[in-house]
Amino acid sequence: MDIRQQVRDFLTQRFANVIVSEDNFRDQQSFTIRVDGLFDLCQALYDSDLDIKYLADITSVDWYGDTEEANGRFQVIYNLYSLKFQYRFFLKVRLPADKPEIQSLTPLWNGANWLEREVWDLMGIVFIGHPDLTKILTPDDLEGHPLRRDFPLTYEVPQFSWNKDAPPEVIK
Amino acid sequence: MPEAKTVTLNMGPQHPSTHGVLRVEVELDGETVVKARPVIGYLHTGIEKTMESKLYYKAIPCTDRMDYLAPMSNNLGFCLAVEKLMEIEVPEKVKWARVCLTELTRIASHLVWLGTHALDIGAMSMLLYTFRERELIIDVYEACAGQRMMSTYFRIGGLAHELPRDFEKKIRTILKVIPERMKDYEALLTNNQIFINRTKGVAVISADDAINWSLSGPMLRGSGVKHDLRKANPYSAYEKFDFEIATGTNGDAYDRYLLRLKEIRQSLRIVQQALDGMPEGPYRAHVPGVVLPPKEDVLHKMESMIFHFKIITEGFKAPKGQVYQAIEAPKGELGFFISSDGSNKPNRVRVRPPSFINLAALPALVEGRLFADVVVAIGSIDIVLGEVDR
Amino acid sequence: MGLEERIPDSIILTSLDKMVNWAHKRSMWPLGFGLACCAIEMISTFAAHFDLSRYGMEVMRPSPRQADLMIVAGRVSMKMAPVIKTLYDQMPNPKWVISMGACASCGGVFNNYAILQGVDRIIPVDVYIPGCPPRPEQLMEGILKLQEKLEKESVKDKREEWGRQVV
Secondary structure, eight states, X not given: OOHHHHHHHHHHHHOTTTEEEEEOGGGXXXXXXXXXXXXXXHHHHHHSTTOOOEEEEEEEEEOTTSGGGGGOSEXXXXXXXXXXXXXXXXXXXXXXXXXXXXXXXXXXOTTHHHHHHHHHHXXXXXXXXXXXXXXXXXXXXXXXXTTSTTSOOOEEOOOOTTSSSSOOOEEO | OOOOOOEEEEEOSSOTTSSSSOEEEEEEETTEEEEEEEEOOTTOOOHHHHHHTSOTGGGHHHHHTTSTTSHHHHHHHHHHHHHHHHTOOOOHHHHHHHHHHHHHHHHHHHHHHHHHHHHHHXXXXXXXXXXXXXXXXXXXXXXXXXXXXXXXXXXXXXXXXXXXXXXXXXHHHHHHHHHHHHHHHHHHHTTOHHXXXXXXXXXXXXXXXXXXXXXXXXXXXXXTOOOOHHHHSOOTTGGXXXXXXXXXXXXSHHHHHHHHHHHHHHHHHHXXXXXXXXXXXXXXXXXXXXXXXXXXXXXXOHHHHHHHXXXXXXXXXXXXXXXXXXXXXXXXXXXXXXXXXXXSSOSEEEEEOHHHHHHTTHHHHHTTSBTHHHHHHHHHHTOOHHHHHO | OGGGGSSOTTOOOSHHHHHHHHHHXXXXXXXXXXXXXXXXXXXXXXXXXXXXXXXXXXXXXXXXXXXXXXXXXXXXXXXXXXXXXXXXXXXXXXXXXXXXXXHHHHOXXXXXXXXXXXXXXXXXXXXXXXXXXXXHHHHHHHHHHHHHHHHTOOTTOOGGGOSSOOO
């Protein structure tokens, strides 16, 4: 039986109440799961014989201003890879706008440390249980989380000969 | 008896051997490193947010500036991700040309790594030799796209222009010259007692630790894990080429040095195969409304001109969904995650930066060792700060 | 030379100026300070193919106390700006600044929250070199222009008042 079906069986047998939906856009298997079941699910995948010991990436998407926001403003996506089967799949979690908190995966994977710090810095999602959740990329005096859709790009209008005497105008 | 206290030393953002603006705060007890904490963000450019405000193919020049030592591999990753999202099938010639140029990029990146790594250890003439070889490869970039470094040659659906007329001649020169010069490098460094003393047993990481820290590229393969995305999940016609994966045994800096030299040789092999078997055909896919038509058609046919105008001003609307495409960049697994909300601009572009994740493992490599090993470890991880900070 | 502060304004010096300017321009020591992609082109210029040591810039000093030319090569982010100002203040007079590349001159490709729109907002710049990244020949042309500018200097000028009006 191929690896895609094996992953699907593993998850539906043991964690059927945590999975919300499955989706196969462009042949990429991804499961949308509930927030509270994430850590146990990842622990079970780590200990299973599917060899899911490689966490490739942790990403976040902000759906502010889109019709999708009704399902939850933030979406955190975990990119898991199996070295033995050379297979990649995704776990997606939706978080509400007023409480963007999720359990940290640093006890399982050391590589999650900096990845979660970056998601906190740029998007503002709090990871409970992270050892050192501080700013990593933005300067210390920048307030706010830059990658959110309501943070402006802060584009400055270039100064030409007709507006060079005024201070530069910032378009938000 | 007073207790011994540790000294906190700052290897600041401006330092000759940190390969850019990396700051490392080291706590030293004598010469032994007790704690090492890298501080990054001095080159944060907000490239991901900039790409959200641009049309899909206008975002390609932003990708060049991330890993600026291997610009064509960034272009390749982004173009493959967008082509996956839009379900565009590119012609065979484009795939082979992309493989050829990406492998040349890998050779150029490893040459710069070799020069700067040897410079940090003390062998200063290696920098001059490797930059001389790199000029040959930059010459090919300039013939293809007109720019020495940030060429932006790969576009969505194909290449920017037709391959130049002297493409084959220039690459055959490279294939003849570089193996000879590689013998010089090996004679200088491989059996050099000083180099061996400084790199053998230094910056060691075991295979299980490497997988747990999510390392990729030569860092992972140096510890013995045989994982290369070109063989595991092939993209862009890599399954038709015959090459070996280089692995190390101990996971120390010396093994990674030998591994990268072997990767240069395997890349030369791939370039030879690509040049010998390059198929004929168009240099862009024909997908009206999405891929820019060739310039000859734009100047002569009406529909091409209309499509050209529409694509340049409005772009194309991508279907709603999220894709991820990973390639094997010289530094590791470079991935592009594009989330589209159905409009002509991407909702979120995320770059999975191999250097950022590899650099996170620096404390595990140097704690408990001598201070001089910090410089060797940073050089052996092969970071480029443009990608770490984006 | 502490002599230049004590010369009154009514004295004209020609041959001394020429000798001092010749010494300045033929043996500048650049500060090894590369930020991003332009740094690689700068290293290529210092390497064997386009050799910069024929202009006297063979020695690249890592410490700002021993350098007199700062080539700001690369994009200046908001977190790095105070560091650059500190480095500039640490360099002893006389000092010159070349802003290499589009990002250092005016913000370049990136016009957003994270990049300082031109390094001349914090330090005075002598020569601007456009390009993304500028070719090694362009960098050499910029250095030659700086040398031309140097020929017009005099020993009596007060270096602290030079430079563009800093915003």
